Amino acid sequence: MTTTRPAATTEEEEMVMAASAAANAAPPDADDREQQKKARARNKKKKKKRRRAPSEEELAALRSVLLWARRGEAGDDDAADCGGHLLPAGRRRPRVAVELHAHSARSDGSLSPAALVERAHRNGVKVLALTDHDTMAGVAEAMETAKEFSIRIIPAVEISAVYSPSWGPAKSQELEKVLSSIREGRYTRAKEMLSKLRSLGMALNFEDVSNIAGNGVAPGRVHVARAMVEAGYVDNLRQAFSRYLYDGGPAYAIGSEPAGESVVQLICRTGGIAVLAHPWALKNPAPVIKDLKAAGLHAIEVYRSDGKLSGLSDLADTYELLKLGGSDYHGRDDKEEPDIGSVDLPVLAFFRFLEAAQPIWCNAIKEIFANTTERTGLNGPKECHRTSSVDDLCNMCLSSPELEETDDSEVEVLRTEFADIILSNRSCKTLTEQRAEITSLLH
Known part of the structure; x- marks a missing residue:
């Protein structure tokens, strides 16, 4: 398959003629310069929209991923439009909406697993990994709801560790034993944070935090932050974190998180894929990634809502790691939070995963x-x-x-x-x- 550049449009020809005339005329005044600047911006925007033709490898990967997402049931329109993902005139890179990092109310998200799946469906998501913190309690509900919308659920968990969380599907009691220990540590951690807040003149009841978290949900920083908002100590969640609950902050406390290497080894032993989440939060990611790779790490998050992070992409290449990403959607009342399914994960990246x-x-x-x-x-x-x-x-x-x-x-x-x-x-x-x-x- 070859790629050809489309012939210049009438508007482009006019811009070329205008530029040629301007070169032979008197120096432009301020208005002329502004018009030329706008014309260049329009032309640049058009060039950005032109995408290369998809390769045969991408098309084959797209069809394979769609078959996997549909559990082997091909759609009637696959041959014509790659399962509803149109590729007009070779101008669009094939894409399947995949969300590999999202949270429900079973940890620190605001939506129930069922509501999260419904929102993912509205956003066109075909594959969803539910990655609640240190628990897989919402997986069954998500899977049951997904049957109504033909969404493929990847059972997953974001495990708190000393270096950074990792997430991936897993099995057996060994994993649950570790997750249970981490969740117990979350209760102790929440009480320590409340003790520090009390010493800062902000008294909160642990029962209130537990009620905010919900029945059976281990409390996290976001639940403490919500209690602070409700008590009137801060105006919003962002203020609670930026002033008191950030890593190393005056009210921050650690839990009983295991070492990152042991978490990666646990995931590998229990049949999962170990992926380093939030690597951009590490002050010096290279040695951490090197150590985790030696322990069995499979992938790192590289793609975010604001695009691919080149530095982390280079590290992934260096250590031969898969490049993944997700929105880290929580459903918070924050206009800046990326929506579920908003990260443009290339179909080849997901296929290789x-x-x-x-x-x-x-x-x-x-x-x-x-x-x-x-x-x-x-x-x-x-x-x-x-x-x-x-x-x-x-x-x-x-x-x-x-x-x-x-x-x-x-x-x-x-x-x-x-x-x-x-x-x-x-x-x-x-x-x-x-x-x-x-x-x-x-x-």
């Missing part, structure tokens, strides 16, 4: 499946059962009396992820294989 993630997820799910079938007595050829659907498979594996205490969210995650396994010769069909098939069709 899936290329790396899918084998890891498949292996983790196979391990769960092996453990479950072993406990339910379905691990021998004489006891094999034929299933006609994912629901049958999940019911067969998850209905054992030994699993009565299985958490609902874990069952829903298993039910969703089992749908991605193709049990053929005990192997998974990867996105790389899908892309190879699609690429062959393009030639």
Whole structure:
């Protein structure tokens, strides 16, 4: 596929003629200079809108990602417009709205998981990772709601660590044990922050902070900040953080966060993808990223609502890390907060994430499946059962009396992820294989 530059428009020709005439005329006055400045600005804006034609690799990746997002069900319009993502005259880079960093009211967001999914749907999001702080309690609700809108949910968690949070899908009790310990530390941390505020003449009740956080939600700084606003100590959340609750501030306190390296290793052990969130908040990110890479880090956030951060992109290249990003949406009453789905994550970046993630997820799910079938007595050829659907498979594996205490969210995650396994010769069909098939069709 070749790219050609469109012929000059009539307006562009007029601008060239005007510029030529101006060069042969008397020096322009102030009004003429202003008009020329505006003309140059218009021309520059038009040039920015012209995007290169999408490559075959991008188109193949787009189709693969859309198939993955739809759980393998191709749309009738895929061949014509890449599943609703029109590419007129090769002038637009293909894009799938993906949100990999968003919070619900199960941590410090304002929307319930269901409401968050609904907002993502209104914004055209096709893939959503719910990354609540130190908990996956909202995943099941998000998945259930997503069924109504054909949104793909990636079970995820943003884990508080000494260096910086990481997030990614995971499994098993080992992860929950660590998350539970971190959440307990959040209660202790909140009480210490209230003690420091009291010494500064701002008395607050812990019960009020807990009520703001909600039933079962470990309190964070934002909940303390809201209590400060309600008590009249500050005008808004921004003021509470800028004056008292910022890192190292007079009312700041640390929790029981583990070391960043141990968090990355935990995520890798439990079948997840470890991604460094907020790397721009680090004063000296290079040595931190180097150490986390050695521990198994897969990716870092590079894309934000204000574009790609070149310095972090270079670090990602240096340490061979995937480049991801998200809005970090919380649903706060802040006009400057990026909306969910607002980060322009290139489809190739997300495709490469899936290329790396899918084998890891498949292996983790196979391990769960092996453990479950072993406990339910379905691990021998004489006891094999034929299933006609994912629901049958999940019911067969998850209905054992030994699993009565299985958490609902874990069952829903298993039910969703089992749908991605193709049990053929005990192997998974990867996105790389899908892309190879699609690429062959393009030639």
